[in-house]
Amino acid sequence: MSESTIAPQHAQTPPQPGDLNDQLIASDFWTDQMLAEAGIPVVDVPFVTFGGGIGSFVTVDYLRICGVPTSAMRVLTPLKTPWESYEYLTTVSQIPRGERLRSDSSSCPDNIWGFPSYAIREALQGDLKQAWNVLVEPIFANYYTPRAGHAFESMEKEMYRIRYPEMVVNGQVRMVRRRVGGGYFTILTPPEGATPTRRIAYRSQWVHVAVGYPGLKFLPDLQRYRNEHNDYSKVVNAYERHEHVYERLHQRPGTVLIRGGGIVASRVLQRLIDDRDQRGLQTQIVHLFRTYVDRPHGTGILKRRKGADGWAYQGFNYPKSVWGGQLKQQVRKSEGEERARLYKEMGGTNTPVRRDWKEQLQRGRREGWYRVMIGSIEEMKPVGDLVEVTVNTPDQGPHTGTFDAVIDCTGLEADIREHRVLADLLDHSNAQRNPVGRLDVQRNFEVTGAQNGGKIYASGSATLGGPFPGVDTFFGLQIAAQEIADDLIAQGFAQKLGPGRSTSQWWKWVRNKQI
Amino acid sequence: MLPTLSGRIQTRIFLLAVVGSIWTLIITPVLPTGASLAASYGATFSVLLVVLVLGVLWEFLYHGIQQFRWEKDWPTLFGLLTGIPEGLLVWFLFAGGAIPWIDSLPGPAFAIHFVSTWLIVWLVANGPMRVPFIHWRINGGRLI
Numbered sequence: 001m002s003e004s005t006i007a008p009q010h011a012q013t014p015p016q017p018g019d020l021n022d023q024l025i026a027s028d029f030w031t032d033q034m035l036a037e038a039g040i041p042v043v044d045v046p047f048v049t050f051g052g053g054i055g056s057f058v059t060v061d062y063l064r065i066c067g068v069p070t071s072a073m074r075v076l077t078p079l080k081t082p083w084e085s086y087e088y089l090t091t092v093s094q095i096p097r098g099e100r101l102r103s104d105s106s107s108c109p110d111n112i113w114g115f116p117s118y119a120i121r122e123a124l125q126g127d128l129k130q131a132w133n134v135l136v137e138p139i140f141a142n143y144y145t146p147r148a149g150h151a152f153e154s155m156e157k158e159m160y161r162i163r164y165p166e167m168v169v170n171g172q173v174r175m176v177r178r179r180v181g182g183g184y185f186t187i188l189t190p191p192e193g194a195t196p197t198r199r200i201a202y203r204s205q206w207v208h209v210a211v212g213y214p215g216l217k218f219l220p221d222l223q224r225y226r227n228e229h230n231d232y233s234k235v236v237n238a239y240e241r242h243e244h245v246y247e248r249l250h251q252r253p254g255t256v257l258i259r260g261g262g263i264v265a266s267r268v269l270q271r272l273i274d275d276r277d278q279r280g281l282q283t284q285i286v287h288l289f290r291t292y293v294d295r296p297h298g299t300g301i302l303k304r305r306k307g308a309d310g311w312a313y314q315g316f317n318y319p320k321s322v323w324g325g326q327l328k329q330q331v332r333k334s335e336g337e338e339r340a341r342l343y344k345e346m347g348g349t350n351t352p353v354r355r356d357w358k359e360q361l362q363r364g365r366r367e368g369w370y371r372v373m374i375g376s377i378e379e380m381k382p383v384g385d386l387v388e389v390t391v392n393t394p395d396q397g398p399h400t401g402t403f404d405a406v407i408d409c410t411g412l413e414a415d416i417r418e419h420r421v422l423a424d425l426l427d428h429s430n431a432q433r434n435p436v437g438r439l440d441v442q443r444n445f446e447v448t449g450a451q452n453g454g455k456i457y458a459s460g461s462a463t464l465g466g467p468f469p470g471v472d473t474f475f476g477l478q479i480a481a482q483e484i485a486d487d488l489i490a491q492g493f494a495q496k497l498g499p500g501r502s503t504s505q506w507w508k509w510v511r512n513k514q515i
Numbered sequence: 516m517l518p519t520l521s522g523r524i525q526t527r528i529f530l531l532a533v534v535g536s537i538w539t540l541i542i543t544p545v546l547p548t549g550a551s552l553a554a555s556y557g558a559t560f561s562v563l564l565v566v567l568v569l570g571v572l573w574e575f576l577y578h579g580i581q582q583f584r585w586e587k588d589w590p591t592l593f594g595l596l597t598g599i600p601e602g603l604l605v606w607f608l609f610a611g612g613a614i615p616w617i618d619s620l621p622g623p624a625f626a627i628h629f630v631s632t633w634l635i636v637w638l639v640a641n642g643p644m645r646v647p648f649i650h651w652r653i654n655g656g657r658l659i
């Protein structure tokens with residue numbers, strides 16, 4: 001998570017003008033008068049989105065295309081660009097700009113139509129192989145995925161085209177509260193010294209919450225190791241900066257323990273093996289799976305996911321049709337337990353099949369520098385320069401080994417309460433939890449229970465478990481944006497995107513004409 | 516494409532009726548049918564109609580096959596290659612005289628018309644369709 005996502009704001013500062021007071025903090029509903037008494041200036045704008053990552057960006061993009069002027073929307077965010085937080089995460093987890101992401105060709109956060117898709121754009125620039133790839137995937141080729149850099153550059157272009165910077169206000173959102181008389185107040189804490197008051201209130205009829213990950217939770221063993229031994233360098237999580245691990249392996253040969261069976265594990269393995277190949281290193285790798293998938297698996301002949309060599313294989317983080325087809329429709333119609341069951345069937349850690357990864361691991365197995373273990377970590381402790389790890393294996397009991405580094409490639413997302421604003425929504429705005437414990441949203445992505453002569457919408461990872469499973473992806477965020485825009489269109493805030501408007505707006509996109 | 520059953524059927528009908536018809540209007544005069552223009556149009560539009568009607572039935576089969584796919588998707592290539600059995604079936608029906616109101620249709624004329632129409636419809640379905648119909652791709656190919 002980016003620093004801004006997890007930075008706690010609990011620090012006590014001496015009272016400043018225009019700060020929250022006890023009455024405001026304690027009240028579920030605020031009046032205009034209460035803010036005036038606290039000296040907090042109020043800014044009026046119909047639509048506020050905060051987070052300012054990819055979720056906010058695609059939502060504002062959609063609404064701009066539906067004719068909403070920049071003056072009617074504000075993006076409250078600590079980020080300089082919408083992909084800043086995302087790029088931090090992809091970079092540390094070994095996807096620099098030149099590497100390929102994990103979403104399909106037509107998941108284009110810079111283009112609401114998904115056409116022309118990334119592969120076609122690459123083909124138009126001369127790389128015809130990419131067009132062939134999307135023609136024959138996933139049967140005769142692995143899924144095409146865009147380069148990270150391609151996604152960022154195209155988003156940058158779209159950002160200027162829709163005049164996004166004009167809508168951005170810098171700062172951190174502290175809370176959203178309902179307003180007596182309708183609508184909401186969103187409290188922004190601008191950067192220190194940027195404004196005369198400590199807080200600013202945005203008074204709006206609609207609020208969109210897109211704060212990304214509530215926080216990152218580490219597995220208890222990793223947490224315990226850190227607490228007890230105060231060592232943050234030999235045992236790392238792949239979502240943290242851990243370049244020093246690769247550098248150390250460059251200086252002296254070593255053995256690394258990798259844990260996890262998801263895409264991040266695949267990436268980290270690729271990095272280690274690329275370093276072996278390109279820099280002539282002698283790194284030994286032990287890979288720990290908790291669940292070892294050795295064959296296709298699932299609940300029946302019609303629900304069978306590919307798997308081999310420990311990995312469950314799937315192109316994207318959910319089966320593809322959750323982004324528009326059969327599974328999307330099925331989950332949308334489901335509620336409660338039925339929905340939880342569908343999530344369970346589709347869930348589980350998985351990674352895409354990629355030829356180069358398979359080749360590397362096959363070679364490693366053959367040559368003996370890549371070994372696999374099944375089990376879970378029981379204990380870790382530092383021994384000199386190394387870490388001693390005891391693994392509990394299901395059939396052979398505990399095993400102990402020493403490693404130069406442990407790279408944990410599991411990432412559990414923290415409870416939504418870990419995020420201050422989400423916790424505040426649960427405590428003060430009547431927001432609810434969904435069947436998997438996250439923020440409950442309706443089919444139009446409105447936060448259940450929070451209506452107040454206006455609506456709070458939410459999208460992204462915090463809403464996973466709702467009627468649409470693909471929320472935490474580029475295309476998923478765009479699908480949410482479409483649902484939100486349709487709802488706002490019905491309330492008269494934006495113009496309908498019928499065939500005529502849609503086509504003419506698309507043509508503007510093609511010509512990169514500013515709107 | 517990520518179609519649902521009703522999305523498949525709707526898309527099939529829409530694309531053949533709109534894109535297929537426009538293309539048939541354009542190409543028929545230059546086809547080597549050896550017949551008058553009116554008779555040629557009669558034949559090519561009959562082909563289009565038969566592809567559409569049978570197509571709706573084919574879609575049920577495709578939907579069934581799709582159930583065996585974990586992702587419940589329909590790869591782009593399938594959309595192209597299904598043209599082969601569909602085209603052959605339609606050709607056998609015409610050549611075998613099963614379409615009573617059409618006397619004869621030369622093979623080359625049929626092939627050019629069918630293949631070009633199939634390709635154009637497939638191309639439109641794999642991209643341009645999303646431009647006017649922004650909801651289409653997230654609604655499983657449904658238009659209504």
Ligand SMILES: Cc1cc2nc3c(=O)[nH]c(=O)nc-3n(C[C@H](O)[C@H](O)[C@H](O)COP(=O)(O)OP(=O)(O)OC[C@H]3O[C@@H](n4cnc5c(N)ncnc54)[C@H](O)[C@@H]3O)c2cc1C
Nearest residue numbers: 051053054055085086101102103172173211212460473474
């Ligand atoms: C390593 C990794 C790789 C991924 N790869 C892909 C991929 O290839 N394809 C794909 O489709 N999806 C991918 N995803 C999933 C998803 O698309 C991205 O994580 C995406 O960035 C999510 O967008 P978001 O807007 O929800 O969150 P973010 O882009 O993270 O933005 C949320 C922002 O909200 C801000 N924020 C938090 N709290 C506050 C507050 N109180 N006030 C103001 N701002 C706040 C934070 O600064 C944060 O940056 C990937 C995710 C990860 C972690």
